[in-house]
Amino acid sequence: MKLGIFILSGDSKTMLFRCLQSIKLTIESPYKIYLAYNGKSILVESEIRSFISETFAASQIKLVNYSFYNFAALNNDLFNNHLDPDVDLLLFCNNDVILRGHCVDSMAKAAWANSGVFGTIGCRLLYENNTIQHDGQVVFIKDGCCQNVSHLHQGELPENHTFSAPQRVIGNSFALCVTQTVHYKAIGGLNENYNVCFEDLEYNLRCLQLGLVNILLPSPIWSYHTEGASRNKAGSEINSTTEDSETLVNFINQKYLGGQDLLVRLN
Numbered sequence: 001m002k003l004g005i006f007i008l009s010g011d012s013k014t015m016l017f018r019c020l021q022s023i024k025l026t027i028e029s030p031y032k033i034y035l036a037y038n039g040k041s042i043l044v045e046s047e048i049r050s051f052i053s054e055t056f057a058a059s060q061i062k063l064v065n066y067s068f069y070n071f072a073a074l075n076n077d078l079f080n081n082h083l084d085p086d087v088d089l090l091l092f093c094n095n096d097v098i099l100r101g102h103c104v105d106s107m108a109k110a111a112w113a114n115s116g117v118f119g120t121i122g123c124r125l126l127y128e129n130n131t132i133q134h135d136g137q138v139v140f141i142k143d144g145c146c147q148n149v150s151h152l153h154q155g156e157l158p159e160n161h162t163f164s165a166p167q168r169v170i171g172n173s174f175a176l177c178v179t180q181t182v183h184y185k186a187i188g189g190l191n192e193n194y195n196v197c198f199e200d201l202e203y204n205l206r207c208l209q210l211g212l213v214n215i216l217l218p219s220p221i222w223s224y225h226t227e228g229a230s231r232n233k234a235g236s237e238i239n240s241t242t243e244d245s246e247t248l249v250n251f252i253n254q255k256y257l258g259g260q261d262l263l264v265r266l267n
Contacts, residue, residue, distance in 0.1 A: 001112055003031035003104070004087035004181070006078050008071065009048075009095040011039035015226075017051055022099040022223075024055055029108045033061040034082055038076045071174075079189055079191030084182070090184055092174040092200075095119045097125075097225040099176075106221045109180045110166065119207025120179045120214045124158065124222035127261035132156050133225050136216045137201050139252065149201055149248060159220065167216040171204025171205040176254070183207060191251075196241050198248040205252070249250025 005023065009016045023033065026256050032054065039045060045065075048143065065083055066074055075092065089111055091104060114121075125134035135152040147172050153161045177200065187206045190199040204214050 001029075001088035001108065001115075002084075003027070003029055003084050003089050003108060003178075005031055005033045005037070005091045006075050006081075007033060007093050007095055008036045008069075008074050009039070010037075010069070010183070011041045011173055012045050012095065013047055013051075016048065016095045019093065019095050019096055019097055019099075020055060021186075022097075023093070023104075026102060031060065032084060032087065034078045035061060035063045036066055036072070036078055036176040037063055038066040038069050049158075052065075058109075072191060072192040072194055076189040076192065077235050078107065078113045079181075085187050087156050087181055087241055090179050090181055091212045092177045092179075093171070093239065094225065096226040097176050099219070100201060100223050101126045103216050103221055104178075106217055110215060110217060111178050111180070114213075117213055118212065118215050119183060119212030119219065120172045120204055122169075122177045122215070123217040125173065126222055127157060130158065132158055132161065134172050134173045134175065135161060136167065137171035137173065137204060139170055139201075142237070149198065149213060149245070150184055158222070162219045164218050164220075165248060166218060169214050169216045170208070171201045172223075173216055174200035176223055179203075179207070182212070183212065186210070191247075193247055194244045198244045201227045201267070202248060202251055253263035 007019065025231055035052070037045060037048065049063065052063065062082060064078065079090070089108060091107070101146060110121050111118065122136070124132065129134045130157065132153045133151060134154070138150050138152050140148040140150070187203060191202050207214055
């Protein structure tokens with residue numbers, strides 16, 4: 001299987017270079033990077049192009065220019081209009097992720113072993129202060145309705161939560177997540193009605209609806225994620241995040257509740 005790695009990036013070149021370098025150093029599986037660039041600086045774009053030409057073979061990376069940002073729309077466009085036909089697996093990788101060890105190769109190996117069965121495969125993500133950012137996505141239910149969503153064990157110490165076997169989870173963060181191209185196509189990609197976040201959780205839930213399993217790899221397999229480091233923290237984004245939360249809650253309440261015992265329920 002060949003990996004198609006989707007990365008979205010603006011003008012945060014130092015962060016992007018750190019992510020790309022970790023890909024170069026850690027991934028041995030066959031791959032091609034599809035880099036969606038929506039920055040505004042001609043100089044930065046030139047520096048990015050120089051870096052990738054010096055770091056990767058031409059066949060390993062493709063840069064695509066965009067004039068807007070929408071996580072779902074950009075990833076969907078990469079998939080629909082730029083993906084090579086020999087790509088079997090998609091790896092969604094934020095530009096603020098730093099891969100370590102053989103994390104992605106382990107995800108790819110698990111995908112090969114569970115082909116046709118899994119929806120998404122993810123791993124533990126740590127903040128740079130070595131506390132947990134992501135250990136799987138969770139949904140909180142009260143009185144039969146979705147109240148909130150979060151990441152399991154967020155902000156806690158990793159040594160307090162160790163597990164040696166893969167875990168079934170509601171979902172995996174698309175900050176670093178593998179799915180099969182055939183499932184991405186069947187689901188119709190990511191829901192572009194989201195502005196900033198939660199489109200990945202809806203995708204995970206749609207995988208569960210298809211009878212697929214979302215898997216989190218054992219805790220010794222992990223990478224770093226400086227969550228939201230490259231995003232604008234203006235008030236407009238805060239408002240968009242609130243809208244996205246409402247969109248997800250409505251999706252869960254209207255189309256999902258009733259069949260999954262993985263959902264976390266509050267008293």
